[in-house]
Amino acid sequence: MNQLTQFYNLSHIFISFIGAMLLFAIYYNIQKRFKTVLEEGVVFKRVDKGLLYLAFGMLVWVLSGIIAYTVNHFQVEKTLWYQVTINLVSTLNNLFWLLALYYVNEAPKFIYRNEKNVRLISGVIILTAVLTIAATFLVGDKTINGIKLIAIPDVVLTTFLCLLMGVSFFKTFMQRGLKLVAFIAVSAIFLLFISQLSDLFIYLGTDFINQLIRIVAKTSLVSVFLVLATSWVIQLANTPKPNEMKIHFLDWSLLKLTIPSKGIYNEKIDFGSKTTQYKNLLLFAIRRKFKDALEQSIIVNSGGEIKSQTYLTRIIDNINSIxxxxxxxxxxxxxxxxxxxxxxxxxxxxxxxxNIDEALLAEFKRDF
Structure with a gap:
């Protein structure tokens, strides 16, 4: 094994391991400090495991590094079992990334908290891995015009997940006011995508360039994950506790709100002509106050009681503006x-x- 490969493999192992341990430590601390925020209510348990799956994905990187180091040390990288192992490890990594995106608020809607689609995509990933392994025994290391055939499915899947991660992380950091980190995240994920191409195009770049891109991409991504975890801690710390908030609906378009952690004390808010937002908020309040736990929620989509999430955002925007x-x-x-x-x-x-004014409640029930 040459020194360049040895350096890359050892760096890859230790950077990934340290990153994974830090993510596990942050996740454990978050679960301990913000348990009540993460698990609101008696019925609905919404434990966010996204950070945990990112850590597991990095442990898979550690495993792949150990395998690569061992294989190169004994100079058996051309063997068939090594190709099969690499495909399995890559599949496991893709699965963990996908499961992490399931918990990212800004992930594409067909993934975010959508169990059906996540199971479907996971099935496609596993099926692709099985077919790739089968093709390994049939095709082996065969190449056509410098393209390694058995690497095509894995590169396609990785490209798809890199695209999803890029969009999700960019929107997440932009929403949290971390614009520079948003662009760094996209750059790191793009480099991760580029680093996969050398597995597909065997004559692409030199060993030094390819290894450099890989180590920069993975180091940058570890840093992005740590910033993501830190921003999540700050976000949770700034989230008002349910037991501190109070709302009193006084009349049509008029309410009184108290949220001490946000500096709001018995503030009167007049929605004025924005009656749609007021009615939606009142509907949420009535469901929450008078319905059983399983019936307190409202479906928000094109076929639901509220047709778009935009209406939810407008409620908050109006309160902030007023x-x-x-x-x-x-x-x-x-x-x-x-x-x-x-x-x-x-x-x-x-x-x-x-609290809801009795006359207002009766009028709302009659008109709704």
């Missing part, structure tokens, strides 16, 4: 409305902290 809150105290949608799953959303304020 109260003229400073940037650090501005409400986010997740502060008042929590996602349950399967297009269902529920008000976070506890039922006992929701």
């Amino acid at each position: 109260l003229e809150l400073e940037d650090e105290n501005k409400l986010e949608r997740k502060d008042l409305i929590t996602f349950i799953g399967e297009s269902k959303y529920r008000l976070r304020i506890l039922p006992e902290h929701i």
Whole structure:
């Protein structure tokens, strides 16, 4: 084994291992400190395991590094079993990345909290891996015009997941005000994609360039994951606790809101002509206060009671605009409305902290 390959494999192992351990440590700390925020309510348990799956994905990198180091040390990298092992490890890594995206709020909607589609894509990944392994025994290391045939399926899948990760992380960091990190994340994922091409095109680049791209991509991605974890801690720390929030619906378009952690104390909010947003918020409050736990949510999609998530965002935007809150105290949608799953959303304020004027309630029930 030459020194360049030895350096890359050892660097790959230790960088991935340290990154995975740090993510596990942060995840454990988050679960310990923010348990009540992560597991709201008695019925709906929404434990976010995205960070955990990112850590497992990095442990797979550690495993692949150990395998590569061992294989190169004994100079058996041309054997068939090594090709099969690499395909299996790559498949496992892709699965962990996909499972992590399931928990990312800004992931494409066909993945975010969509168990059916995630199972379908996972099945496609596993099936592709099985077919690739079968092709390994039939095709081996055969190449056509410098293209390694058995690498095609894995590169296609990795490209698909890199695209999903790029979109998800870019939107996540932009939404959290970390614009520079958003561009760094996209760059790291792009480099990760580029690093896969040398497995497909055997004459692409030199060993030095290919190894350099790989180590830079993976080091950058580890850093991005750590920033993501840190921003999640900050986000959870700034999320109001359900038992501190109070809302009182006084009249049509008028309510009183209290959220101490956001500097809001008995503030009167007049929605004025924006009655659609007010009615939607009142509907959430009525469901939360008077329905059983399983019936407190509202379906938000084209066929649901509320047709679009845009209406939810407008509720929060109107409150921020009317109260003229400073940037650090501005409400986010997740502060008042929590996602349950399967297009269902529920008000976070506890039922006992929701008050509705009796005349307003009677009029709403009659007109709705």
